[in-house]
Amino acid sequence: MGRYEVFKPSRRCRLGFNMHPKWLGGRTAGEFLLPLRELGVSVLEFTLDISSPDWPEVSSLIGECRRLGFLLTFHAPYKGPYNPAGFSGAKRGEVERLYRPAIEYAARIADEDGPLTIVVHGAEGDRPRGELRRDTSAFLTWILEEFPNLCxxxxxxxxxxxxxxxxxxxxELVEIVSxxxxxxxGICWDLGHNARNGSKPAPPGFxxxxxxxxxHDxxxxxxxxxxxxxxNVPYEKHLRELVRTGYEGAVILEVNGYLVSRFAAAEGKxxxxxLKGNLRLLYRVTSQEKGGWNHQEGRFFGGEAAVEGMKSPASN
Structure with a gap:
């Protein structure tokens, strides 16, 4: 697959997290990432914020992660002007020009390394919902038709x-994707957003x-x-449900590095x-192993190795 030898985990779904140069903290990519590979991490997600001043550093890190054999997924830009609204109408050209550099960047890597996932946000705004749905479907169709190795x-x-x-x-996601x-x-099931929306049962076909x-929590x-x-997010329940149904996609720990640093500093960690403690928990859940945080009893279970670096929610 492509120019680099990709690490292939001996498990069905793939574990990863949202990567950024700031995670390195002065270390090389190998020094930071190879210990995480030992915890089961095989895929890294990057946001394609190519207009950011950090982008040259991010792009360089993407290349290094590929050389180390990690699989990649991408998140299309979504802040500021990035919004597919209007794509099915007169604004198509404008929206396409805005997104194209980021989408083409991901497509070039997919053409070399093989098909990869790109997460996108649907259209939003104050226009009628039906129009925004058409914009979203047209935007997704554009990606599918013009970039055959992007998913x-x-x-x-x-x-x-x-x-x-x-x-x-x-x-609505089921209807659009179907x-x-x-x-x-496909659908990107954000379990944190799912909880904020009330953790309603998944509809048929979801x-x-x-x-x-x-x-994320x-x-x-x-x-x-x-x-x-x-x-505050029942991720174990949903991940086990996915694993039981044969899910083979990525499970991305999508956490804010500043928040992780803040909570770590409060504990002197x-x-x-x-990060490692979170990844160990996700590995156990997606491996159908027992272990995690018992919120009712206020303790960890399943072995110390599973929760190194974690702390009691009550301590926050």
Missing amino acids: PSIELLVREESVNKIGDNKA GLGSPRA IRLVRHVHV ISPDGVDHSPLIFG LPSQI
Whole structure:
């Protein structure tokens, strides 16, 4: 597959996290990542924020991660002007020009290394929901038709009363992805967003369309993308359900590095200790092993090795 020898884990689903140069903390990519490979990490997700001042450093790190044999997934840009709204109408050219550099960057790597997932957000705004759905479907169709080695997964987003946001409910995602009629299209099930939306049961057909998963916790004061230390997201239940159905996609620990650093500092730990503890927990869950944090009894179970670097949610 491509120019590099890819590490292939001996398990069905793939474990990873959202990677950025700031995680390195002065270390080389190998010094930071190879110990995580021993914990089961085989895939790294990068946000394609190519207009950021950090992008040259990010792009260089992407190359190093490929040389180390890690699989990649990408998250299409979604902040600021990035919004597929209008793609099915007169704004198509404008929106396409905005996204194309990032999508083409991912496509070049996919052409060399093999098909890969790119997570996208649906259209949002104050226009009628039906129009935004058409924009979203047209945007996904563009990726599918023009970039044959990219596999777009539309993300489950957090519902907001003040804005129409395509992808903020699971039934709508099923309809959109099913309507595309492509096995390369799928759903990115963000379990943190799922919890913020009320953890409603998955509708018929949802699980079989999940191609990618994001996992993170929510702090007691509602801060999203926190490390898995609070127990406010029932990720174990959903991951075990996916594993039972034969899920073969990636499970990405999508946490905010600043939050990890803050919680680590409060405990006198290194951010890497929190990260490793979270990854050990996810490995156990996706391996159908027993172990984790018992929120009712206030203790860890399943062995000390599984939770090194973790702490009691009550201590926060």
